Amino acid sequence: MTLPEKKKPTAAVHLIAGGGAGLCEALACHPLDTIKVRMQLSRRAAAPGVKARSFFQVGRDIVRKETPLGLYKGLGAVVTGIVPKMAIRFSSFEFYKTFAPIDPDTGKISSKAVFFSGLLAGATEAVAVVTPMEVVKIRLQAQHHSMADPLDIPKYRNAAHAAYTVVREEGFGALYRGVSLTALRQATNQAVNFTAYTEFKAYAQKLQPHFGEQGLELPAYQHMMLGLVSGAMGPLSNAPIDTIKTRLQKQPKAAGESALTRILSITRDMWKHEGVHAFYKGITPRIMRVAPGQAVTFMVYEAIRGWMDKVKLFSPPPVEYQE
Secondary structure: OEEEOOOOOOHHHHHHHHHHHHHHHHHHHHHHHHHHHHHHHOOHHHOOOOOOOOHHHHHHHHHHHHOHHHHHOOHHHHHHHHHHHHHHHHHHHHHHHOOOOOOOOOOOOOHHHHHHHHHHHHHHHHHHHHHHHHHHHHHHHOOOOOOOOOOOOOOOOOHHHHHHHHHHHHOHHHHHOOHHHHHHHHHHHHHHHHHHHHHHHHHHHHHOHHHHHOOOOOOHHHHHHHHHHHHHHHHHHHHHHHHHHHHHHHOOOOOOOOHHHHHHHHHHHHHHHOOHHHHHOOHHHHHHHHHHHHHHHHHHHHHHHHHHHHOOOOOOOOOEEEO
16 A cells, blocks of 8 residues: 655745734734833832833833834834744754654653753744844834824834844844843743644644544644643743833943843842832733734634645655555
8 A cells, every 4th residue: 555655844844824924913913012122111000109001001102102003113123023933933943853752652742841942943033033123123113203294203213124234233243132031032932932822733633533534734723822822821931022122122232231130130120110010011902912922823824734745845755665
Protein backbone atom coordinates (compact mmCIF):
# COMPACT_ATOMS: atom_id res chain seq x y z
CA MET A 1 0.00 0.00 0.00
CA THR A 2 1.40 3.37 -0.99
CA LEU A 3 0.84 6.21 1.48
CA PRO A 4 1.92 9.84 1.17
CA GLU A 5 4.16 11.19 3.87
CA LYS A 6 2.77 14.40 5.23
CA LYS A 7 5.17 17.29 4.76
CA LYS A 8 5.73 20.10 7.22
CA PRO A 9 4.85 23.64 6.03
CA THR A 10 7.71 25.41 4.29
CA ALA A 11 9.13 28.82 5.20
CA ALA A 12 7.05 30.34 2.38
CA VAL A 13 3.88 29.04 4.02
CA HIS A 14 4.83 30.65 7.34
CA LEU A 15 5.70 33.89 5.53
CA ILE A 16 2.42 34.18 3.64
CA ALA A 17 0.09 32.72 6.28
CA GLY A 18 1.79 34.56 9.15
CA GLY A 19 2.06 37.82 7.23
CA GLY A 20 -1.59 37.73 6.18
CA ALA A 21 -2.67 36.94 9.72
CA GLY A 22 -0.56 39.75 11.14
CA LEU A 23 -1.88 42.29 8.65
CA CYS A 24 -5.50 41.45 9.53
CA GLU A 25 -4.66 41.66 13.24
CA ALA A 26 -2.99 45.07 12.89
CA LEU A 27 -5.84 46.61 10.92
CA ALA A 28 -8.45 45.30 13.35
CA CYS A 29 -6.75 46.05 16.65
CA HIS A 30 -4.37 49.02 16.23
CA PRO A 31 -6.74 51.65 17.76
CA LEU A 32 -6.72 49.73 21.05
CA ASP A 33 -2.92 49.70 21.00
CA THR A 34 -2.84 53.50 20.57
CA ILE A 35 -5.18 53.93 23.55
CA LYS A 36 -3.00 51.55 25.60
CA VAL A 37 0.17 53.54 24.81
CA ARG A 38 -1.49 56.86 25.74
CA MET A 39 -2.68 55.38 29.05
CA GLN A 40 0.79 54.02 29.84
CA LEU A 41 2.38 57.41 29.15
CA SER A 42 -0.20 59.34 31.16
CA ARG A 43 0.90 60.79 34.51
CA ARG A 44 -2.53 62.11 35.56
CA ALA A 45 -2.79 59.74 38.50
CA ALA A 46 0.50 61.07 39.90
CA ALA A 47 -1.23 64.33 40.87
CA PRO A 48 -3.20 64.24 44.14
CA GLY A 49 -6.94 64.11 43.69
CA VAL A 50 -6.73 63.47 39.95
CA LYS A 51 -8.43 60.32 38.74
CA ALA A 52 -6.92 58.37 35.87
CA ARG A 53 -9.02 58.30 32.71
CA SER A 54 -10.61 55.06 31.56
CA PHE A 55 -9.75 53.62 28.16
CA PHE A 56 -13.13 54.77 26.85
CA GLN A 57 -12.34 58.34 27.92
CA VAL A 58 -8.85 58.19 26.39
CA GLY A 59 -10.24 56.87 23.12
CA ARG A 60 -12.98 59.50 23.07
CA ASP A 61 -10.46 62.30 23.67
CA ILE A 62 -8.21 61.08 20.86
CA VAL A 63 -11.12 60.99 18.42
CA ARG A 64 -12.39 64.43 19.52
CA LYS A 65 -9.04 66.22 19.46
CA GLU A 66 -7.15 64.33 16.76
CA THR A 67 -9.95 62.83 14.60
CA PRO A 68 -10.59 59.06 14.32
CA LEU A 69 -7.40 58.78 12.26
CA GLY A 70 -5.52 59.60 15.46
CA LEU A 71 -6.30 56.08 16.64
CA TYR A 72 -4.20 54.76 13.75
CA LYS A 73 -1.04 56.72 14.50
CA GLY A 74 1.98 54.46 14.07
CA LEU A 75 0.07 51.96 11.94
CA GLY A 76 2.57 52.38 9.10
CA ALA A 77 5.39 51.16 11.34
CA VAL A 78 3.32 48.17 12.40
CA VAL A 79 2.27 47.19 8.88
CA THR A 80 5.86 47.54 7.64
CA GLY A 81 7.10 45.10 10.25
CA ILE A 82 4.12 42.79 10.60
CA VAL A 83 4.96 40.40 7.74
CA PRO A 84 8.55 39.67 8.84
CA LYS A 85 7.44 39.67 12.48
CA MET A 86 4.79 36.98 11.98
CA ALA A 87 6.94 35.03 9.56
CA ILE A 88 9.77 34.98 12.10
CA ARG A 89 7.39 34.13 14.95
CA PHE A 90 5.86 31.06 13.34
CA SER A 91 8.92 29.82 11.44
CA SER A 92 11.28 30.21 14.41
CA PHE A 93 8.74 28.53 16.69
CA GLU A 94 8.62 25.55 14.34
CA PHE A 95 12.43 25.61 14.03
CA TYR A 96 13.03 25.57 17.79
CA LYS A 97 10.52 22.73 18.15
CA THR A 98 12.74 20.52 15.99
CA PHE A 99 15.31 20.38 18.80
CA ALA A 100 12.79 18.90 21.25
CA PRO A 101 12.50 15.14 21.73
CA ILE A 102 9.32 13.54 20.40
CA ASP A 103 7.23 11.33 22.65
CA PRO A 104 7.19 7.87 20.98
CA ASP A 105 3.66 7.18 22.26
CA THR A 106 1.95 10.39 21.13
CA GLY A 107 4.30 11.48 18.34
CA LYS A 108 4.31 14.99 19.82
CA ILE A 109 6.67 17.14 21.87
CA SER A 110 6.00 17.99 25.52
CA SER A 111 4.26 21.12 26.79
CA LYS A 112 7.56 22.20 28.34
CA ALA A 113 9.23 22.03 24.92
CA VAL A 114 6.39 24.06 23.38
CA PHE A 115 6.80 26.65 26.16
CA PHE A 116 10.55 27.07 25.58
CA SER A 117 10.11 27.11 21.80
CA GLY A 118 7.60 29.95 22.20
CA LEU A 119 9.97 31.70 24.62
CA LEU A 120 12.82 31.62 22.09
CA ALA A 121 10.53 32.54 19.19
CA GLY A 122 9.30 35.62 21.07
CA ALA A 123 12.84 36.73 21.88
CA THR A 124 13.88 36.19 18.26
CA GLU A 125 11.09 38.33 16.81
CA ALA A 126 11.76 41.04 19.42
CA VAL A 127 15.39 41.42 18.40
CA ALA A 128 14.85 41.01 14.66
CA VAL A 129 11.78 43.19 14.12
CA VAL A 130 9.62 44.20 17.07
CA THR A 131 11.93 46.55 18.99
CA PRO A 132 12.72 49.07 16.21
CA MET A 133 9.12 48.83 14.98
CA GLU A 134 7.77 49.67 18.43
CA VAL A 135 10.20 52.55 19.04
CA VAL A 136 8.92 54.19 15.84
CA LYS A 137 5.29 53.31 16.60
CA ILE A 138 5.40 54.70 20.13
CA ARG A 139 7.05 57.96 19.01
CA LEU A 140 4.19 58.43 16.52
CA GLN A 141 1.45 57.41 18.97
CA ALA A 142 2.79 59.73 21.69
CA GLN A 143 2.27 62.83 19.51
CA HIS A 144 -0.86 64.77 20.49
CA HIS A 145 -1.35 66.60 17.20
CA SER A 146 -4.56 66.86 15.20
CA MET A 147 -4.44 65.05 11.90
CA ALA A 148 -7.29 67.26 10.66
CA ASP A 149 -5.33 70.52 11.02
CA PRO A 150 -2.75 70.97 8.21
CA LEU A 151 -0.99 73.68 10.26
CA ASP A 152 -0.46 71.33 13.21
CA ILE A 153 2.79 69.82 11.95
CA PRO A 154 4.13 67.00 14.15
CA LYS A 155 7.79 66.24 14.71
CA TYR A 156 7.37 62.79 13.16
CA ARG A 157 5.27 62.85 9.97
CA ASN A 158 5.13 59.10 9.27
CA ALA A 159 6.91 55.86 10.11
CA ALA A 160 9.78 56.35 7.64
CA HIS A 161 10.33 59.95 8.74
CA ALA A 162 10.19 58.95 12.41
CA ALA A 163 12.80 56.22 11.90
CA TYR A 164 15.03 58.62 9.95
CA THR A 165 14.68 61.38 12.58
CA VAL A 166 15.39 59.04 15.48
CA VAL A 167 18.53 57.66 13.80
CA ARG A 168 19.73 61.15 12.76
CA GLU A 169 19.21 62.74 16.19
CA GLU A 170 19.92 59.83 18.52
CA GLY A 171 21.90 57.29 16.52
CA PHE A 172 20.96 53.86 15.16
CA GLY A 173 21.09 52.34 18.62
CA ALA A 174 18.05 54.41 19.61
CA LEU A 175 15.89 52.07 17.52
CA TYR A 176 16.86 49.34 19.97
CA ARG A 177 16.03 51.20 23.16
CA GLY A 178 14.31 48.78 25.50
CA VAL A 179 15.34 45.70 23.49
CA SER A 180 15.88 43.66 26.67
CA LEU A 181 12.41 44.52 28.00
CA THR A 182 10.83 43.98 24.59
CA ALA A 183 12.52 40.60 24.27
CA LEU A 184 11.37 39.66 27.78
CA ARG A 185 7.80 40.75 27.00
CA GLN A 186 7.63 39.01 23.63
CA ALA A 187 9.28 35.87 25.00
CA THR A 188 6.81 35.50 27.87
CA ASN A 189 3.92 36.45 25.58
CA GLN A 190 4.68 33.80 22.98
CA ALA A 191 5.68 31.14 25.51
CA VAL A 192 2.31 31.45 27.25
CA ASN A 193 0.43 32.02 24.00
CA PHE A 194 1.76 29.04 22.04
CA THR A 195 1.60 26.70 25.03
CA ALA A 196 -1.99 27.62 25.87
CA TYR A 197 -3.11 27.52 22.24
CA THR A 198 -1.45 24.15 21.62
CA GLU A 199 -2.97 22.62 24.75
CA PHE A 200 -6.43 24.07 24.10
CA LYS A 201 -6.32 22.91 20.47
CA ALA A 202 -5.31 19.38 21.47
CA TYR A 203 -8.14 19.29 24.01
CA ALA A 204 -10.66 20.55 21.42
CA GLN A 205 -9.51 17.87 18.97
CA LYS A 206 -9.83 15.23 21.69
CA LEU A 207 -13.43 16.30 22.35
CA GLN A 208 -14.18 16.19 18.60
CA PRO A 209 -12.32 13.13 17.26
CA HIS A 210 -14.36 13.09 14.05
CA PHE A 211 -12.31 16.01 12.72
CA GLY A 212 -9.08 14.05 13.04
CA GLU A 213 -10.65 10.86 11.67
CA GLN A 214 -11.79 12.70 8.56
CA GLY A 215 -8.49 14.57 8.20
CA LEU A 216 -10.23 17.91 8.81
CA GLU A 217 -9.06 20.98 10.71
CA LEU A 218 -11.11 22.53 13.49
CA PRO A 219 -13.65 25.16 12.33
CA ALA A 220 -12.39 28.74 12.00
CA TYR A 221 -14.54 29.99 14.88
CA GLN A 222 -12.89 27.46 17.21
CA HIS A 223 -9.39 28.64 16.21
CA MET A 224 -10.63 32.18 16.90
CA MET A 225 -11.93 31.29 20.38
CA LEU A 226 -8.80 29.33 21.29
CA GLY A 227 -6.62 32.26 20.18
CA LEU A 228 -8.79 34.70 22.14
CA VAL A 229 -8.36 32.81 25.43
CA SER A 230 -4.65 32.05 24.99
CA GLY A 231 -3.98 35.63 23.86
CA ALA A 232 -5.37 37.10 27.08
CA MET A 233 -2.88 35.22 29.26
CA GLY A 234 0.33 36.90 28.09
CA PRO A 235 -0.59 40.52 28.97
CA LEU A 236 -1.62 39.50 32.47
CA SER A 237 1.78 37.91 33.04
CA ASN A 238 3.97 40.82 31.91
CA ALA A 239 2.02 44.10 32.15
CA PRO A 240 4.69 45.90 34.28
CA ILE A 241 7.39 45.02 31.74
CA ASP A 242 5.32 46.48 28.89
CA THR A 243 4.57 49.74 30.76
CA ILE A 244 8.21 50.35 31.70
CA LYS A 245 9.26 49.52 28.12
CA THR A 246 6.79 52.02 26.66
CA ARG A 247 8.08 54.86 28.84
CA LEU A 248 11.68 53.93 28.10
CA GLN A 249 11.15 53.98 24.33
CA LYS A 250 9.27 57.29 24.31
CA GLN A 251 12.18 59.43 25.52
CA PRO A 252 15.60 60.00 23.92
CA LYS A 253 18.55 58.58 25.83
CA ALA A 254 20.32 61.00 28.17
CA ALA A 255 24.08 61.42 27.77
CA GLY A 256 26.05 58.84 29.75
CA GLU A 257 22.93 56.97 30.83
CA SER A 258 22.85 53.20 30.48
CA ALA A 259 19.71 51.23 29.65
CA LEU A 260 19.72 49.57 33.07
CA THR A 261 20.06 52.92 34.85
CA ARG A 262 17.13 54.32 32.90
CA ILE A 263 14.97 51.25 33.54
CA LEU A 264 15.64 51.43 37.27
CA SER A 265 14.99 55.19 37.28
CA ILE A 266 11.63 54.78 35.50
CA THR A 267 10.64 51.95 37.85
CA ARG A 268 11.53 53.94 40.99
CA ASP A 269 9.77 57.05 39.69
CA MET A 270 6.58 55.11 38.89
CA TRP A 271 6.58 53.40 42.27
CA LYS A 272 7.26 56.60 44.21
CA HIS A 273 4.93 59.02 42.42
CA GLU A 274 2.17 56.86 40.94
CA GLY A 275 2.03 53.69 43.01
CA VAL A 276 1.84 50.02 42.07
CA HIS A 277 -1.25 50.49 39.89
CA ALA A 278 0.88 52.55 37.46
CA PHE A 279 2.59 49.35 36.34
CA TYR A 280 -0.77 48.08 35.10
CA LYS A 281 -1.84 51.20 33.22
CA GLY A 282 -3.38 50.29 29.90
CA ILE A 283 -3.92 46.65 30.91
CA THR A 284 -7.60 46.74 29.86
CA PRO A 285 -7.03 48.01 26.28
CA ARG A 286 -3.93 45.81 26.04
CA ILE A 287 -5.94 42.67 26.79
CA MET A 288 -8.69 43.97 24.54
CA ARG A 289 -6.08 44.46 21.82
CA VAL A 290 -3.88 41.38 22.30
CA ALA A 291 -6.59 38.79 22.95
CA PRO A 292 -8.71 39.53 19.85
CA GLY A 293 -5.47 40.14 17.98
CA GLN A 294 -4.35 36.58 18.71
CA ALA A 295 -7.85 35.34 17.89
CA VAL A 296 -7.60 36.98 14.44
CA THR A 297 -3.97 35.85 14.02
CA PHE A 298 -4.56 32.16 14.70
CA MET A 299 -7.85 32.04 12.80
CA VAL A 300 -6.41 33.69 9.67
CA TYR A 301 -3.09 31.81 9.95
CA GLU A 302 -4.81 28.42 10.17
CA ALA A 303 -7.19 29.36 7.34
CA ILE A 304 -4.43 30.52 4.95
CA ARG A 305 -2.17 27.62 5.90
CA GLY A 306 -5.04 25.14 5.38
CA TRP A 307 -5.84 26.66 1.99
CA MET A 308 -2.19 26.54 0.93
CA ASP A 309 -1.95 22.89 2.02
CA LYS A 310 -5.15 22.10 0.11
CA VAL A 311 -3.95 23.60 -3.17
CA LYS A 312 -0.38 22.35 -2.44
CA LEU A 313 1.02 25.85 -2.84
CA PHE A 314 4.77 25.92 -2.00
CA SER A 315 4.51 22.28 -0.92
CA PRO A 316 7.20 19.85 -2.07
CA PRO A 317 5.97 16.69 -3.82
CA PRO A 318 5.05 13.94 -1.36
CA VAL A 319 7.53 11.15 -0.69
CA GLU A 320 6.05 7.71 -1.19
CA TYR A 321 7.00 4.58 0.66
CA GLN A 322 5.87 0.99 0.52
CA GLU A 323 4.11 -0.70 3.42
